[in-house]
Amino acid sequence: MADSKIAVQDNDQPLLLADGLGKSYGRLSACRDVSFALYPGEVLAIVGESGSGKSTLLQLLSAQLSPSAGKVSYRMRDGVMRDLAALGEAERRFLLRTDWGYVHQDPVLGLRMAVSAGANVGERLMAVGWNHYGRIRDTATSWLERVEIDVGRIDDAPRTYSGGMRQRLQIARNLVTEPRLVFMDEPTGGLDVSVQARLLDLMRNLVSELGLAAIVVTHDLAVARLLSHRVMVMKGGRVIETGLTDQVLDDPREPYTQLLVSSILPA
Amino acid sequence: MTAMPMTAMIDISRAEKTFTMHLQGGIELPVVSGVTFQVQPGECVVLSGPSGAGKSSILKMIFGNYRCDGGRIGIRHQGVVVDLAGAEPRQILSVRRATIGYVSQFLRAVPRVATIDVVAEPLISNGTARSEAQERAGQLLRRLNIPERLWALPPSTFSGGEQQRVNIARGFISDLPILLLDEPTASLDAANRAVVVELIEQKKRADVAMVAIVHDDEIRHLIADRIVDVTSFASAA
Incomplete structure (x- = not known):
């Protein structure tokens, strides 16, 4: 409760700041000169085709890659803005295990496939110090x-789950620690259309109910429209257009954005 | 940011919009220019002009959905005037949450969400308790003749007219001080058109400022306090 109060007070201060962010591999520049502010409760979509640099950017923002240029700052729970590169190992672990979630496109990367669904969810709680088995199981049950x-499937391992169920389990595992920021990498990629709709609806509700901030990488403009408040369009490692999601999709300015928007096949 | 009469809810001056079509060799498509008018609380201004004159574009500019290339869109929002033509995305979202509602011609809903929740959502996102929001959603749906047995279904399976009524219910449920209406009665029968006219009357009594596009002469006559002819804003191409 104390946390949500702080979040409300701090709503006018960014949660995450990217400043002149770039990553290059030798002469190859994967992404460059990205600057933006993300506010609590805000959902930002990063769109662009394969190779546009959006996944590299997500890895930079979530401290999985270190930038060649610029920096990422994050407002820790004590309200202090910290440079991610300057965090100690313990602080970084705290972010990854508690204050952040990371939803992979492939749930196999975000889950432990051989342990039960309940343990997958409970594990994140144990990592932050929960040790009462009954409480952990109750919380895991309510998240399922x-x-x-x-709930009858709680003791089954996710390798017995369908793709859509695995993805929903991955989301539960991430949200159980009440993170303030969730990174999602093509969260609906590889799922059937009907399964996608259900997952999108679920994510949309959870994000708004929990007041989560999220950064969602997707090549699917429909996903961006349904989930995000704001969108950044990337091409060749650069952000070429940014704005309110419906503005960018209904009134695209840049040639490439116009091409993306006009390339959607009508259903 | 303060030079507008204290009463107007919407004060647009010299707003303009041009589309640049990069995929068609960069041709410029001027839509409107010099758009200037005001809307007072409790007033319904109807935009008139032939199709293609830019009526919908003007509504979308007022909602912050289309960007302006010039001019100013002053909106009275929580006691201060915000110029939507130059506002940050966060400001536009805040204006939409608390000040401007938009009833589009077509319903764009998430698949799988029940009709009652589609309608109740704007209230819930403004902090109204779910049960109260659903209660008010039910009242509106009943008034718009959507049978209760359909409320639990997603509207994607409904007929065009039913979807439009769901959309109207969703648009009218909030107590926002500005409403933009894009052909709210287009595919409705006479009985439901009359309900919409009543709803608009009710909003006027609640001092809501409205801008509407209606092609039906009879409806226009019933709801318009003033008509703004959009042809005068047509860009000299």
């Missing part, structure tokens, strides 16, 4: 319900 997984 929230992501619409039959």
Whole structure:
């Protein structure tokens, strides 16, 4: 509760700041000169085709890659803005295990496939010091319900789950520690269209109910429209257009954005 | 930011919009220019002009959905005037949450979400309790003749007219001080058109400022306090 109060007070201060961010591999520049502010509760979509640099950017923002230029700052729970590169190992671990979530496109990367669904969710709680088995199991159960997984499957390992269920389990595992920021890399990629719709609806509700901030990488403009408030369009490692999601999609300015928007096949 | 009469909810001056079509060799498509008018609380201004004159574009500019290339879109928002033509995305979202509602011609809903929740959502996102929001959503749906057995279904399976009524319910449910209406009665029968006219009357009594596009002469006559002819803003191409 104390946290949510702080979040409300601090709503006018950014949660995450990217400043002149870039990454190059030798002469190859994967992404450059990216600057933006993300506010609490705000959902930002990063769109662009394969190779546009959006996944590299997501890795830079989530401290999985270190930048060649610029920096990322994050407002820690004590309200202090910190440069991610200057964090100690313990602080970084705290972010990754508690204050952040990371939803991979492939749930196999975000789950432990051989342990039960309940343990997958409970593990994040144990990592932050929960040790009461009953409470952990109750919390895991309620999260499975929230992501619409039959509680009767709690003791099954996710390798027995369908793709859509795995993705929902990955979301539960990430959200159980009440993060303030969730990174999502093509969260609906590789799922059937009907499964995608259900997942999108679920994510949209969770994000708004929990007041989460999120950065969602997607090549699917429909996903960006449904989930995000704001969108950044990337091409060749640069952000070429940015704005309110419906503004960018309904009134695209840049040639490349116009091409992207006009390339959507009508259903 | 303060030079507008204290009463106007919307004060647009010399707003303009041009589309540059990069995929068609960069041709410039001037839509409107010199758009200037005001809307007072409790007033319904109807935009008139032939199709293609830029009526919908003007509504979208007022909603911050289309960007302006010049001029000013002054919106009275929580006691201060915000110029939407130069506002940050965060400001535009805040204006939409608390000040401007938009009833588009077509419903764009998330698949799978029940009709009652589609309608209740604007209230819930403004902090109204879910049960109260659903109660008010139900009242509006009933008034717009959507049978209760359909409320739990997603509107994507509904007929065009039913979808439009769901959309109207969603647009009218909030107590926002500005409403933009893009052909709210287009595919409705006479009985439901009359309900929409009533809803608009009710909003006027609540001092809501409205800008509407309506092609039906009879409806226009019933709801318009003033008509603004958009042809005068047509860009000299």
